Amino acid sequence: MNGLTFDIAHLLAGGLVLVSFMMLYQDRLFALINVFALHAIVLALSVAWQAYIQDAHHLYVTAAIALVFKAIVIPVGLHRIIQRLGIHRDVETAVGIGTTMLAGIGLVTLSMVLMLRVTPEADPLAREDLAFALSIILLGLLVMVTRRNAVSQVVGFMSLENGLVLAATGAKGMPLVVEISVAFSILIAFIVIGVFLFRIRERFDSVDVGALDDYRGEHR
Amino acid sequence: MISGAAVLLWGVAALLGTAVLAIAESRRSDSGTRLIYGLTLGISAAVLMVLASRIADNPVTPSTVVLPLGLPWIGAHFRLDALSTFFLIVVNFGGSMASLYGLGYGRHESAPHRVLPFFPAFLAGMNLVVVADDAFTFLLSWEFMSLASWALVMAHHREQDNARAGYIYLVMASFGTLALLLAFGLLAGSDGTYTFDAMRAADPTPFAAAFVLVLMLLGAGSKAGLVPLHVWLPLAHPAAPSHVSALMSGVMTKVAVYGFIRVIFDLLGEPAWWSGVAVLFLGGLTAVLGILYALMEKDLKRLLAYSTIENIGVIFVSLGLALAFKANAMPSAAALALTAALFHVLNHSFFKSLLFFGAGAVLTATGERDMEKLGGLIHRMPFTSFAFLVGCVAISALPPFNGFVSEWLAFQAILQSPDLPQWGLKVMVPAVGGLLALSAALAAACFVKAFGITFLGRPRSAAVELAHEVDRYSLAAMFILAALCLLAGILPGLVIDGLSSVTLPLIGSRMPVQMAQPWLSIVPIAASRSSYNGLLVFLFIAFSASAAAYVIHRFASHALRRGPAWGCGFLDVVPSSQYTAVSFAQPIRRVFGTFVFRARETVEMPAPGETGPARLNVEMHDVIWETLYLPIGRALDFATDHLNHLQFLTIRRYLTLVFLFLIVLLLVLALWP
Known part of the structure; x- marks a missing residue:
């Protein structure tokens, strides 16, 4: 493999991690969704580059799915939901930004150390890809954990799924069927969660998941 | 010539068929009882005959059968060798005697539909344990035997203390099976060869062998009734109908001994x-x-x-x-x-x-x-x-x-x-x-x-x-x-x-x-x-x-005499003044009881002028139950009480818990040498 292709793949996957970090310190919902759209665009680029260097045409389909659904349809849908719910002014992180960023750095370190240790004989590109993918998954989980608002938890979940797609495309010979089914399951999860959000809103007048806890008679 | 193991499996199949028949027949209480016990008697006796003919050719040649049952890549292995032949004789002789006894005793059974289907199943389970020749079949039959006997213990579940006996039996039986499962896991090694032949050929490390011994003492010992794992036995065995008690005490504990001998003397090297x-x-x-x-x-x-x-x-x-x-x-x-x-x-x-x-x-x-x-x-x-x-x-x-x-x-x-x-x-x-x-x-x-x-x-x-x-x-x-x-x-x-x-x-x-x-x-x-x-x-x-x-009757006087009999101090004619079970055991209780049972005797004297009787109170403790089992029960209660809070966390806390656990696992993976 020549140096340039490797470097570009590395750049794109690293960019994805960087965008994940950007997601961590957004405290406005619109900004968070915009960053998520950027995340999906970088993912689409990365997948397309993988399709090019692996000469695997079906990966272009994956890239297209990522671009259309994750970078356009879902962010637009989320924008509308937020407007209809009227929560675009909410500031809603549960843990301080600094702590979250530090935790994020720790997670990335952990996934690097771990992946480089357990895959010493794998192809270097796949190794890097896996390490980045694990970082993105952990950062997505961190977004879900540190947010109170259901919408931002959905965004965290979607970014986590982006990490999965990155890992899948890094490994050669991943069948298209699997990727499409993953993509559609995410879409359905989005629809279900969207419906669910409105139901929560109707009942509790808020999408802060804390309202659910209050309803159950629990206290944080 | 059909092999010995195959004959035995047919016997087991016949017993299981009888169990199914018993579900239908147990409604007709009297004739159904006779039919079922008659069938189990016939089957056990027939199996006994076949086994007896096999003892005649000495040394016994092992016969094996492999059936395509159970786990697909293992199958079910059965083997009849000298050791299992001996224990099968014990099982089937006990089974045939219990059936014969049941022909009469079963008529007094108040709930035949709770006893009849499980009795043949219990016999079949014990037979299967003894012929099993791979770990999966052994454990499956062992559990089948345990569950069938548990159902028989619970036959009179409305009687006082029987439900508690059944519960303790079930807990101890699952504990024993867990120990057996781990023992077989160690014997199978990392290759996961579950046939006894492979385990016999393998040579476990001394460390693994020691663990297997401990686990077998726990697993087979809890079924056999080794102290301190015996607590369920005096509760469960008497709770079952008497012919089943005889089978559990006389035969099922022997099946546990079989398991111990099979693993420790045969498989472990x-x-x-x-x-x-x-x-x-x-x-x-x-x-x-x-x-x-x-x-x-x-x-x-x-x-x-x-x-x-x-x-x-x-x-x-x-x-x-x-x-x-x-x-x-x-x-x-x-x-x-x-x-x-x-x-x-x-x-x-x-x-x-x-x-x-x-x-x-x-x-x-x-x-x-x-x-x-x-x-x-x-x-x-x-x-x-x-x-x-x-x-x-x-x-x-x-x-x-x-x-x-x-x-x-x-x-x-x-x-x-x-x-x-x-x-x-x-x-x-x-x-x-x-x-x-x-x-x-x-x-x-x-x-x-x-x-x-x-x-x-x-x-x-x-x-x-x-x-x-x-x-x-x-x-x-x-x-x-x-x-x-x-x-x-x-x-x-x-x-x-x-x-x-x-x-x-x-x-x-x-x-x-x-x-x-x-x-x-x-x-x-x-x-x-x-x-x-x-x-x-x-x-x-x-x-x-x-x-x-002869000498006494020949030379003694034939005249009828009535005289005071030697009555062990029983001179009063009131039956309650006789020796009782407790008073008979009193000397032994005084020698050993203070140490083993922490027995205390106290005398309550009535106050002067009071007309009430004096009382001798004996207080005894089951030390093993109180020092070993009650603390476990209390610890379990404490833990469940406190873990109960986990049922009512917020969604975000649940997510955090999952996340933290994932991080811990990844850390372990990263730091593992």
Whole structure:
């Protein structure tokens, strides 16, 4: 493999991690969704580059799915939901930004150390890809954990799924069927969660998941 | 020619078919009961015939069957070799006797639909455990056996304490199976070969072998009733109908012993010398504690269940000796000890079934299990009391009955211990021998109490006065067993020679041929050291007793005299002033009870001028239950109380918990050397 292709793949996957970090310190919902759209665009680029260097045409389909659904349809849908719910002014992180960023750095370190240790004989590109993918998954989980608002938890979940797609495309010979089914399951999860959000809103007048806890008679 | 294992599997299939039939038949209570017990009797007897024909060809050639059942890549392996043939004889003989007894006893059953379907299933489960030849089939059959017996324990679930007995049994049975599962996991190694053949060929590390021994002591020991895992046994065995109690005590504990022998002697390879120490220690402890508990008991069936624990202790002492001798390359001594253990397995299945049948007969006739309400039954149930007496004499290890022979063989093996090279064993074995002698003496006291309080004296309650002799089927079962107790006692050489084909593959040696000895003596090592002749003892007892009876009757006056009988201090005519079970055990309670049961006696005197009676209160504690099991229960309660909060966390907290756990796992993976 020549140096340039490797470097570009590395750049794109690293960019994805960087965008994940950007997601961590957004405290406005619109900004968070915009960053998520950027995340999906970088993912689409990365997948397309993988399709090019692996000469695997079906990966272009994956890239297209990522671009259309994750970078356009879902962010637009989320924008509308937020407007209809009227929560675009909410500031809603549960843990301080600094702590979250530090935790994020720790997670990335952990996934690097771990992946480089357990895959010493794998192809270097796949190794890097896996390490980045694990970082993105952990950062997505961190977004879900540190947010109170259901919408931002959905965004965290979607970014986590982006990490999965990155890992899948890094490994050669991943069948298209699997990727499409993953993509559609995410879409359905989005629809279900969207419906669910409105139901929560109707009942509790808020999408802060804390309202659910209050309803159950629990206290944080 | 269809192989032995295949015949046995057909027998199991027939038993399972009977169980299914019983679901339909149990609604027609009387004829259905007869049909089902008749079928199980026929099947067990037929299997017994096939097995008996196989003993004839000595040494027994193993026969195997592989069925495409169970896990797809393993299949179900079955194997019939000398060891399993012996235990199958125990199982099916016990099964056929219990069926014969059930033909009569089952008619008094209040809930036949809760007993009939599970009885054949229980028999089938025990048969399957003994022929299983891979870990999966073994564990599956073991669980099947446990569950079927659990259902039988719960047959009278509305009676007081039975539900608790069933619960404790279920918990202990699952614990035992867990231990067995881990033991087989260790034996299978990392390749995961679950057939016994592969395990036999594998050579486990000493560390793994030690773990397997501990796990087998936990797993098989909890089913057999080794102290301190015995707690379920005196609760569950008496709770079942009496013929099932006989099967559980007389046979199912033996299946557990089979599991132990199969793994430790057959699959595990050469034992380490200290493995004998662990087994000896537990066996000695079990023997003494079991019989002490039995002595303190006044419920007849619970007394018998505790006595089962004692006998399991005796068997495990012999097994421990066999392990110690085998580890030190003393094959003839090891063969002697193993023969003693197997002989005691057979004997205990005879007399414990007999005694439980007797207790069941008493229960049918009077509705009572509490000995304090029985008494004087020898006049009302002469045949039952005679058979029960034979059982008591046999289990007390008195010659010329069978119990004496096996315990005598065990002591002969103990006398070989000075030849052992390790000082630990040299010191340990005589100490355990002392415990064994103590337990034998206490057992005799215990069964004097069981027989004396139940059958002698005068009735202590109205129900006993109206008691009648039980039906002929029950009596037939009891008398067959009593006859076998005597036969095995006066012809022990036959049994010992039969067992030689079992010890030969496990130890690599056998006891000397006994039937060749003159006058049917048995000579375990050499005639100069020791020999025993049951037949001569029997003839001597029979002759001297008849001579004495003749002399007394011939030369005594025939005139009818009425005089004060010797009444053990029972001079008052009120039945409640007789010796009771508790007062009989009082001297022994005073010697051992303060230490073992933390027994305290307090006398409450009425105040001067008060007319109320004085009271003697005895307070006893089950120390093992209170120090081992109650803390576990309390810890579990505490943990569940506190973990209960996890049920009601916020969504984000749940996510955080999952996330943190994932991070911890990843960290472990990253830091693992």
